[in-house]
Each structure stands twice: as structure tokens, then as C-alpha cells.
Amino acid sequence: ACWKTYVGRPETVGIRLMAMSMLGNGLFLADHHEEALSLREAELAILRRNGASEHNILAVQANLAMTYEELGRGEQASQMERDVYRGRLKLNGEEHEMTLRAAFNYASTLARLKRFAEAKSVMRRTMPVARRVLGDSHDLWLKLRRAYAQTLYHDASATLADVREAVTTLEDTARTAQRVFGRAHPMVVQLERSLRESRAALRAREMQTTTLMSETAPLPPSWIAGNALVTGETEEQLMARLRREAKEINAAVAREAAEAKARLRNELPGYDEPG
DSSP: OHHHHHTTSOTTOHHHHHHHHHHHHHHHHTTOHHHHHHHHHHHHHHHHHTTOOHHHHHHHHHHHHHHHHHTTOHHHHHHHHHHHHHHHHHHHOTTSHHHHHHHHHHHHHHHHTTOHHHHHHHHHHHHHHHHHHHOTTOHHHHHHHHHHHHHHHHOTTOOHHHHHHHHHHHHHHHHHHHHHHOTTSHHHHHHHHHHHHHHHHHHHHHHHHHHHHHOSSOOOHHHHHHHHHHHTOOHHHHHHHHHHHHHHHHHHHHHHHHHHHHHHHHHSTTOOOOO
């Protein structure tokens, strides 16, 4: 109804653009994404034709990117979010919260497209700034840490050290979020789910590495060549890393066993190790 009321007015009348924005938001929230897309594209074209402020154009572009994402058009969403991020950097500077949120949105979409190296690059540039400006308890900082950890354990080319970093990052982030927001908060629930996933990924990776390196028969050349292609290593570098990771896992298991025995000796006087 609001659109029909103002559709005949000149494009430059602010109230018409406001009506378009309101209708676009309503269509998006009602899951009418194709209709929302058409309206938001028209809104962006009108803003550009009439020399609207960069702030307003970036806001509509951000809405467009979300709509592309909902329609499964991830590449278009990532291109739009890249433009929004660059625009916010130029307009607001790297420390502005709008810039930090634009970086988070851009990196998150890159990660969903499995462009993990690009996603990590954006987040590694953004996270030190976000922590300095927002502090350790801000919701955006916590979201950035979760997203960064997810890129580590979802990436098929991640090293064992990367997956371990993901686990420790999520453990620390979940503790902070629980302290700030309480255990029932949706963010805490999401963090705990990601933490379970990362721990499962770590266990699977450790098991895979030790199994591969304990086989008496040599690894198939096709397996070595395929995995080297995925990780970007040479075959020699891949095998050297796997041997190094297997040694690290075995050393960690030995340490844990020694610590367990020490606890038993302290807690159970007269404890004798099984022969």
C-alpha cells in the first residue's frame, strides 16, 4: 500500500525512496526474496541517478548483498559485499563499526563459498582493529573470532596446527561469551556448537594422520598427489608435514598418559602401574 501511495511522485522525493526501502525490507523478511531483489535494485539505480550520498548507497548495496545470498547467488553477494567493504573503508575508515561489520559480512560470504584463503586474509586484517576498538566483550569481536575459527577447521588444506588453533580460539571465545551474555544466549549456543564441530574435526584429523603414518605399506601415489594439489604443497612437503604432525600427536598422547599416571599415583597411595 505504501508503494502505491508514493509511486507517482518524483524519484527525488525522499518519502518515495523511504517507501521503497520499507517495502523491500518487508518483502525480504517475508521471504519474498525475488520481489525484494527487484525493488532494491530499482532503489539503488534511483539513488545513483540522483547523486545520493555514499552512505545511503552503501546501505542499499548491503541489503542487496543479503538478498543475493538468500537467493543462492553467492558470487554476486561477495562482489557486492567487497564493494561495500571498500566503500566503508574509504568513507568511514578502518576503525568505524560499519566498516568492521562490512568486513565481517564479506569474509563470512567468502567462507561460505569455500574461498577460505581470501576469508582469512580479510579477517586477519580486521581482527586486530576490531579488538582494539571494540574490546573483548563486544558481540562483533566474538562473531569475528567464531567465523575465523570456522574457516580454519572447515578448510581442507588446513594443517593440524590450524585445527588446534580453531579449537583453542573457540574455547576462549565461548567462555567470554558465556560470561558476558549467559549460557542460554543464542551466540553462546552457536559458539558451543562450533566448538563441538572443531573438536570433532581435530579428533578426525589426528586419527587420519596417525593412521596414515602408521601404515606399513606406502601411501598410494595418487593419494599423495591429490592431497598435495588440495593443500598447495609439494608431495615432499606434504609427507614431511604428515610425519611431523604424527610425531606431535604421539608426543601429546605420551604426555597425557604420563600426566594421568602421575595423577593416579598422587590420588591413590600405593598405586602400581600395570605390568
